[in-house]
Amino acid sequence: MVKQKLVLRFPSTLVEQPVIYHLVKDYDLMVNILRADINPKKEGRLMLELSGGEADYRRALDWLQAQGLTVMNLKQQITWNEGRCTHCGACSVICPSGALILSRPEMTVHFDEAKCVVCELCLKACPARAMETLLENAK
Ligand code: SF4
Ligand code: SF4
Missing domain, CATH: 3.30.70.20 (Alpha-Beta Plaits)
Structure with a gap:
């Protein structure tokens, strides 16, 4: 079981992608959105917590990066x-x-x-x- 907070950065061409839908449906992950700054035609930023099976989580990271998103661990929230x-x-x-x-x-x-x-x-x-x-x- 993995539980990880992430920051996803979307290029402007990808902000309208149904990313959350795919994470839930295709990778069986639970998604808790902590913060979202998504503006049409601008770079987007989504802070979320993913939890689920280790293999599903790894596959989901591969998929996100293959879509062109930058995926960062939110290692420590705010310092x-x-x-x-x-x-x-x-x-x-x-x-x-x-x-x-x-x-x-x-x-x-x-x-x-x-x-x-x-x-x-x-x-x-x-x-x-x-x-x-x-x-x-x-x-
Ligand atoms: S410490 Fe900063 S980031 Fe955390 S809740 Fe307060 S204003 Fe928000
Ligand atoms: S300088 Fe210190 S008190 Fe002022 S806003 Fe920054 S963290 Fe807060």
Whole structure:
């Protein structure tokens, strides 16, 4: 049994492909979509969790890559580079899950990875680029 979070990147020519349908129907995988940025005629990005049999999972990765998708493991969801953080608090205002909290009166930010839902809002909000997503090649 495999359970893996992945990031799929679609070239603009493939964003309308029924990828999820094939993963479920042809490879008997369970798909949990964590985040989707799919715009017609633009590059798409899909963050999901796949679970199922090892052989089916490997075959599905081969199929995805043969379709022209880039497949990356979401190794560790979101990381906080504390050394870069200036504790400005911008991320704590927009974090929807309470993973980033500004403690008062100290006015210091803390990151609770277990609460993170990988929405990536903090990546865009952080002026110091202290919030990062770790990816690695899936194969
Ligand atoms: S990715 Fe989203 S949920 Fe996770 S820490 Fe950033 S803003 Fe919060
Ligand atoms: S937005 Fe960036 S620099 Fe500001 S508190 Fe959050 S992680 Fe630190």
